[in-house]
């Protein structure tokens with residue numbers, strides 16, 4: 409990092425920063441705090457790194473392209489926040505406000521509102537090719553008391569790392585569904601083992617990752633969104649223990665407590681299916 | 696500012712930040728420095744202010760709207776950079792690299808490439824209503840040696856604060872032109888006194904200013920872009936001494952050395968025009 413040694417420049421920059429901070433003095437409390445905090449850190453960043461006009465123009469162009477590629481079905485600003493670890497940091501701070509609950513994890517770009525309602529024991533993979541997994545899920549409060557009738561949305565990639573919305577030949581939803589816990593707070597369903605997948609990397613964020621020599625892969629995971637009356641809605645993921653990219657997830661979404669084993673099982677599956685299958689068991693705690 | 700007192704959260708956040716910083720270790724030197732600097736300051740901002748998920752979503756929405764309003768003729772990201780003082784800060788650092796030169800100032804959104812070529816002594820206002828101003832400009836190098844044949848683009852708002860591109864009934868360019876210095880580095884032209892004007896405030900940046908209780912007005916100024924072979928191109932402005940908003944320019948563009956008097960003159964103008972007129976004299980130094 410270079411610093412600007414010229415005292416006249418230092419003084420001019422100090423005075424500018426003070427003037428900009430003062431311009432937010434009259435803002436409502438929270439806006440003032442956030443705007444002044446942002447200005448302080450942005451100005452410090454620009455000064456410490458002696459950012460040039462050319463670099464500034466590049467940044468303006470990058471943000472402009474990020475805005476223009478963003479649409480109803482693609483959110484490049486969220487992706488940018490993800491790959492800079494900002495989404496995950498906000499997530500960590502949010503978890504701190506839900507003491508005792510299972511850690512949350514980022515929503516990701518593939519959630520679709522209103523997934524198909526499925527009964528207990530359903531196969532969300534609808535028979536898609538892949539290694540069968542029996543998910544045995546329990547939902548409790550932070551004291552361990554079961555939460556009955558919780559609404560649980562699940563969604564995931566297939567064995568090749570694609571979500572249904574990415575498959576050109578797939579009509580209608582698959583590998584996603586809405587299920588409900590029973591009186592004991594329990595929920596079982598069948599699915600298949602998800603594969604790692606790349607985040608969309610054909611836009612400005614992909615360029616940034618490529619320029620930085622970073623890959624765009626996410627560790628394999630199942631998504632969950634769990635809602636129950638009077639409880640904080642939990643958006644989280646379960647990561648497959650032993651899966652690839654757990655140590656270098658492109659969006660920094662992996663957290664130790666939500667890496668879980670999907671052990672291979674012997675013998676036929678409980679539903680009579682032949683061949684190898686896996687089982688995942690997890691208890692989510694809602695605040 | 697609130698801080699997060701929970702040591703487990705502090706540790707998780709520290710570890711996340713370290714992981715994100717490490718992900719840029721393999722980037723080319725300058726990108727690594729900038730990306731790591733940005734991540735450090737952004738993460739510090741988020742943590743110090745305990746930014747909530749709701750605030751994060753608001754920020755994503757703000758950036759998305761800023762991107763969508765940006766077009767070939769409107770640059771809302773530059774405006775955002777302007778009102779946060781970032782453009783002006785980059786400008787100050789750039790000036791430090793051009794020791795002895797006249798301070799630069801922001802380009803602003805109203806420059807148009809290839810303005811009409813005008814002869815010495817021309818009236819760039821084309822007879823528009825307003826208080827006549829005779830501009831007497833000299834261009835030198837940092838040692839005071841005149842720069843002949845420098846290309847000088849000038850542009851400005853009219854007496855009501857509008858640029859030609861904002862006037863629905865105006866056909867073709869007015870209050871803008873390209874002139875050249877003579878052998879003595881000198882250039883004179885006629886124009887009219889510019890009025891203060893608001894930056895475009897019907898987009899996300901305007902909302903931000905309104906929410907913060909800030910006005911959107913710029914102090915009255917003439918724009919200059921001065922180019923000469925072997926010299927650093929100077930983009931700057933001359934501010935009208937005694938004009939409104941000099942102390943609260945919405946984009947923090949005002950600098951002491953480029954606030955200049957436009958004194959009222961007695962008697963008829965040198966070109967024989969009757970009535971009151973003003974005169975501005977300034978020497979620009981190119982690095």
Ligand SMILES: [Cu+2]
Pocket residue numbers: 448449450452453735736737739740
């Ligand atoms: Cu900082």
Ligand SMILES: [Fe+3]
Pocket residue numbers: 516518564565629631
């Ligand atoms: Fe995912």
Ligand SMILES: [Fe+3]
Pocket residue numbers: 803805851852916918
């Ligand atoms: Fe202007």
